[in-house]
Amino acid sequence: MAQFFTAKTKKKNLISAKMTLNVTQLDHIGAGIAHHQGKIVFVPGALPGEDVNLQLVEQRKNFAKAKLINVVNPSEHREVPACPHFDECGGCDLQHLNLEAQHQYKSDTLSNLMAQHAPLEKVSKSTLTGEAWHYRRRAKLATSYNKQTKRLNIGFRKISSHDIVPINECPVLKHSLNALINPLVKQVNKLKDRKTLGHIELIEGSNGVFVIIRTPVSICDSDKQALVDFAHANQVNLQLQHENEFEVLAGLQLKPSYTLSQEVNLKFQAGGFVQVNTEINQAMINQAINWLEPEEHERVLDLFCGMGNFSLPIAKLGTYVIGVEGVDSSVEQARINAQENDLKNVEFHACDLSSDLSAQPWLRKIDKLLLDPARAGAYDCLKRLKELNPKRVVYVSCSPTSLARDTSILLSYGYQLQKLSMIDMFPQTHHTEAMALFVKK
Structure with missing residues (x-):
């Protein structure tokens, strides 16, 4: 049988002559966007409204990547980066943009992604922001x-x-x-x-x-x-x-820990996952509880629960919480944290949340649902949870792209998107986190 192949677009690394282009916007990872000969040109380090001198260093069929040489007319939002390693280090990529403009960029990015999947006219929007520097623990x-x-x-x-x-x-x-x-x-x-x-x-x-x-x-x-x-x-x-x-x-301490305003102390293992922004993590927990409105007689399911960052503060209010997580060591730590905080109205289970969940013993009637998945989102998981029919769903996301995609599933189940919040967990970087509240019609 004959086989037909489509040639892949080859990457061309020929460096172009220097040119001057106008930057119109930032893309979802913080690079400037310009246009040249019908192609989108991505220019890291450039800001909207600036004319910049650059060279194309990689060219594809529909786009090109450029190296910024210098800025001809700086944006009013441009700042001198505070870190001496900014030009080389791959960590903070938005230090050249002032904080207010960073917040606007992240809010706009979130709204633009979400608008592709849900009407936002009646959605209440907010932001969670904190200190611009010295926030990582x-x-x-x-x-x-x-x-x-x-x-x-x-x-x-x-x-x-x-x-x-x-x-x-x-x-x-x-x-x-x-x-x-x-x-x-x-x-x-x-x-x-x-x-x-x-x-x-x-x-x-x-x-x-x-x-x-x-x-x-x-x-x-x-x-x-x-x-x-x-x-x-x-x-x-x-x-x-x-x-x-x-x-x-x-030192006498075996594991680091942090204490929340809900009078809950959580230990975590070095190398394991923990929210690094102390101030924003507390604000995020407060907002999730406020949106979820947990009551003592209710059952809350916390998926991708980690070592109990949301589960234990919610359980502290008297609500029964079922936490589920795919990493065994995190589940073990969550159980230890529950015991050390003397919380008996919470249970934790280890489970691959992308697998078939129908036979799971923890999959029982719930009143409300909280999700805090990794960057891949909760698409596979949500497809299997329609029967649970919680009254409220709070979705905490470290990837607005995944959140926007998963929103379509929740809308198809009869939920309305009521609230949307941009969370600036990582100031000075393009990374945007979000929280969304879905309520059953």
């Missing part, structure tokens, strides 16, 4: 040993690269973590076995500051003692991580 620093300099580079990945940008500060980290970077880099580079070290995790918890150093192979005793001395001098808890095992070198 956790960071994972990458490491790479340089054989020429014999130094261990510590920092974040470069833009579109696996190479590491060595850093001496990070102004989006909590002050306690930011202040640790320089002394930590100096100390680590005095260790004999420094080239064997993996990533380094920094965490600020309610119970102290934690430094967790991944060590794929064991390090010598003198290095361990040097790290103990460093920990005592800087008053931090310090642990070595070998696979999933943790060796405590300094």
